Amino acid sequence: MRVHVKARLDYDFPERVESLLQIEAAVADDQAVLDERLTFDPPVAVTRRDDPATGERRVVFTCQGRLAIAYDAVVEIAARDMALADAAQHAIAALPIDTLPYLRGSRYCPSDTFETIADQKFGGLRGGARVAAIVDWIIGHLEYRPCSDARTTALETYVERAGVCRDFAHLAVTLCRASDIPARVASVYAPALQPPDFHAVAEVFVGGRWRLLDPTGRAPVDGLVRIAYGRDAADVAFLTIFGKATMMAQSVMVTAI
C-alpha cells in the first residue's frame, strides 16, 4: 500500500531553546520512503540524530520565535502479517536480547503492579491468544475520551476506563509485559484514523517477531507508517522541547493512494 503523509506543526518559542523532532517515517524492512521533504519556515539549522540501530530518524534544532514545520512523504508499506491467533509465546530464555527491556516497567506502563490482574483475567491463555484477549478486553471496557494528560499512566487508565490512543496503547503494553510478553509503543501515521492525528499503537513480540496492533480498534494496522518505537510515549514524542513553547496549530493528513 502506498501512503501519502502530510504533517504541519506551528509553534511559538518565546526563548531560544533546542527541540528534538521525531516525525519522519522510519527506515524499516516493511516500509520504504519513496519521496519526502522536511521544511522549516523560517529555515533553522538542524542536526540529524538518526539512529541506524532502530531506523528512527530525528533532528535537533534551535529556535526562538514562530516556526512552521512541514513534513511530506510518500511511503510504500509492505503487506504485513500481524495475525496473533497462532503466534506462540516465547520462553524468556528464547527471547532475543534486544526484546528484554520491553519486559520491564516504564514511565507510563507500571507493569510490575499488574501481574495479579493479568493472571486473574487472562491466566488460561498464552502468546498471541493472550494478546488478542487483552485487546478485546480493552476495546470492551475503555471509552475513547480525552480525559487524560501527559502524566496519566496505565494505572489511572485502567481504573478510569477511558483515555486516548496513547492511554489505550499503554494499557495494552502494560498487560502484555505483566504477562511476560515483550511489548512497546509505536508512533505512527494511520491512513484510516478519524479525525486524522498523530497516532500511538502497541507492538508485541510473539511468534518470532514484533506485531503491530491498535488497541483502540480505530486503525487497521495494514497501512500504518511507523515513525518511532520505544518503551512508551515518553520515548516517541513527536516534538520534545527543552524549554517552553506554545503550540499554535497542528495538523496531520494521511491518505492511502
Next chain:
Amino acid sequence: MRVHVKARLDYDFPERVESLLQIEAAVADDQAVLDERLTFDPPVAVTRRDDPATGERRVVFTCQGRLAIAYDAVVEIAARDMALADAAQHAIAALPIDTLPYLRGSRYCPSDTFETIADQKFGGLRGGARVAAIVDWIIGHLEYRPCSDARTTALETYVERAGVCRDFAHLAVTLCRASDIPARVASVYAPALQPPDFHAVAEVFVGGRWRLLDPTGRAPVDGLVRIAYGRDAADVAFLTIFGKATMMAQSVMVTAI
C-alpha cells in the same frame, strides 16, 4: 584497585519458573574480571543472555524448589576520574545518540514532572556543577531509612525525604534528566558500603563521558564494580523472577584487596 566480590542468594521456588539473574560484573573499559565463578546448587541449566552492546552479563534459568546461587569474582578497577566540577553540559544536538533515551522519564524517575523544581532549585548552574549541587541537596535533605518499597518512585521519595540507595539514585537521576542531563542507574558492588549489600548508584553524562556518583554519600565511586546499568531499578534488578519465589537468605561481601 582490586576488588573481591562474594554474593550468595538462596531462594525457594514453589513452582517451576524462569528467572533472569544479573549479578556478574560487567565487561567495561574501566574494569576487568580477573577471575570468577558462578555456581548453582543444585545445578540448573542456564542460558546466557550477555549483551555485547553494553557489556552486561545475564543468565536465564528455570527452577523449582530450593536454589543456592553463588558468585565469586576478582575484579580489577582502573583509576576513574569522576570529577564533576569542570564537566560541561552538552547541548542536546551534541549528545551521542545512545545517551538520548536517558533524558526520558522512566518507571521510577518521572523526570517530566520535575522540570520546574529543577529550575527553581538549580537554575543558575549547568553541567557537572549542577549535578554536584543536586547530589549535595539530596545528601542534605534525605534520610537513609528503609521506608520505601518496589513501587516507590522519585516523586514519593522527594516528598517523603527518605529512602534507600535505589531511591536516592532515582531522585538524582530524575533531577538530572529534568535538567536536560542524561542520567541512568547502575547496580554495583561497593567495597566500602556498610552494611554490605547490592548497591545502586547514578551515572550522568557530562563533559564527554558517563560519570558514576553515589547520591547517598555512602560509597566512594573509586572501587565500584559495575554490574549493569539502565533507566532505573526496573532495568537492573539482580534477580527477576517470572512467577513467584521466596528469598530465604542473601548476602554480599565486597573487599578491596
Next chain:
Amino acid sequence: MRVHVKARLDYDFPERVESLLQIEAAVADDQAVLDERLTFDPPVAVTRRDDPATGERRVVFTCQGRLAIAYDAVVEIAARDMALADAAQHAIAALPIDTLPYLRGSRYCPSDTFETIADQKFGGLRGGARVAAIVDWIIGHLEYRPCSDARTTALETYVERAGVCRDFAHLAVTLCRASDIPARVASVYAPALQPPDFHAVAEVFVGGRWRLLDPTGRAPVDGLVRIAYGRDAADVAFLTIFGKATMMAQSVMVTAI
C-alpha cells in the same frame, strides 16, 4: 462590606439524575444574607439539605434535559480580623473536638506524607507565623496555571509547582495539617477576583478561631462570601452530579457595593 453575588449555571443532563447544589451563601456569624433568590429554569422540585450545624445550605434536585440555575444574593460581611502574626498554635489537647478531623489527611490533602517537608521548611515557626510562612512559600514557588484536574492532589501540586485556586488551597491545608494545625478548604465568592469565578481558599485554626486566608494572594479575605467548608474540594463542590451531565455555560459576578 455589602457584596452582590450573581451566579449562573447552565447544564445539560442527558439522563434523569439527582444533583446536589451548594452555591448559596452560608449562614454564619460574620455574614448575613440580606436578600437572595435561587431559581431553576425550567422549574424543578428541590429538597433542601441545609446543615444547621455548619450553616451550609444545599439543595438536591432531579433533572433531565437542559437546566439553567440562577442565584442572586446580597450579603453583608462583618469586619473580620484574619491576622495571623500573633495567633498562637494550640496544643492538641487544647483543640476543640470539632477541629480534630481537620488534622487528618483527606482526598486531595495527603498531609501524612508532608511531615518531614513541613519540618525542614518551617521547623522553627509555630502557629500564625508558621501559617504565614507557608502562604509566603506557596506564593513564591507556585505559578497560577490551569494544569490540574479533578484528580490532582497536593502532592502533584507540590512537585509541579503550578495549579489553580483549589490546588493552592490544598497545598496550604496540607502543609498546615502536617504542622499539626487544623486546616480546611472553604468555597467562597470573592469580590476582587479577576476573572470572577467560584473561588477556593483555606481556613486555619490558630489563636482560638478559624482564620480565612487566600494562598493564591489573589483575593483579599475581607469581602469573601463563604459558601461551604470541608476537608478539601471533595466536600465543597458547587454542583455534584450523581450521573452524567455537560456544562454548557457558567458565570459568576461578585461586586462589592
Next chain:
Amino acid sequence: MRVHVKARLDYDFPERVESLLQIEAAVADDQAVLDERLTFDPPVAVTRRDDPATGERRVVFTCQGRLAIAYDAVVEIAARDMALADAAQHAIAALPIDTLPYLRGSRYCPSDTFETIADQKFGGLRGGARVAAIVDWIIGHLEYRPCSDARTTALETYVERAGVCRDFAHLAVTLCRASDIPARVASVYAPALQPPDFHAVAEVFVGGRWRLLDPTGRAPVDGLVRIAYGRDAADVAFLTIFGKATMMAQSVMVTAI
C-alpha cells in the same frame, strides 16, 4: 453477646510529644460498656476528648520515654441485623444530612475515580444487593497479604489485588461511594479474628441505617466492638503521635464470653 477486650500498647517516645489515643469502646445504641479500665504506666496526665455526637472516646496525653498503655473492657453487644439483601438504596434527596460526607472521596478512598468501574461491574444492582456483590467481588479477587503501607489507597489495592483489613475496607468503601451509597470505615475489636489484632471494617448506609460488614470475610459482624468510625483509616487510627515514637510491642485479645 458479651465481649472481653484486652489491648496492650508499649511505645518509646524519644522526645516529649502529644498523642491521641482512640482505643476505647464507643458509646452506641447497640453496645454497652459494662466495665473498663484504661491505664498508663508510668502514669501520664490525660485530657479527654470524647465526642458526644458520635459516641467516640479519645484521650490526648503528653509523654517522653517508655510508656505502656493497657485497656481492659467488658462490652455487651446487642443483637444486630446487618442483613444486606433487602436493604434499599436511598435517593440522595432522602439521605440524612449527616450521611452526605460519606459519599465523598477521602484520603484512602478516591471514590470519584471508580464510578465507571462501579458501573461496569455492579451496574444492574442497587442498595444492599449491590453492597453484597461488592463484598463478594472483593473476597473473590483480593488476597489477604501484608503488602501495603500507611500510604496505600484503594486505587493501589484494586490494582495489586492484595492488602490487609484496612485495604479491604477502603476498597469496599470506595466502590460503595462510587455507587452513591454512603460508606465509612469503622475500627473494631473482633472476637473471632485470627490472629487477634485491631481490625478495620466497613459500614454502609442502606435501608435506613448503617450496617457493618467485613469485606475480608474474616470476622462475623455480630460480636464486633465498635471503637470509632470515620471516612477512612486516617480518621480512626488507634494512636496518632504528633511527632516521633517507636512501637516496642502491641497485643490485642478479644474474647466472646
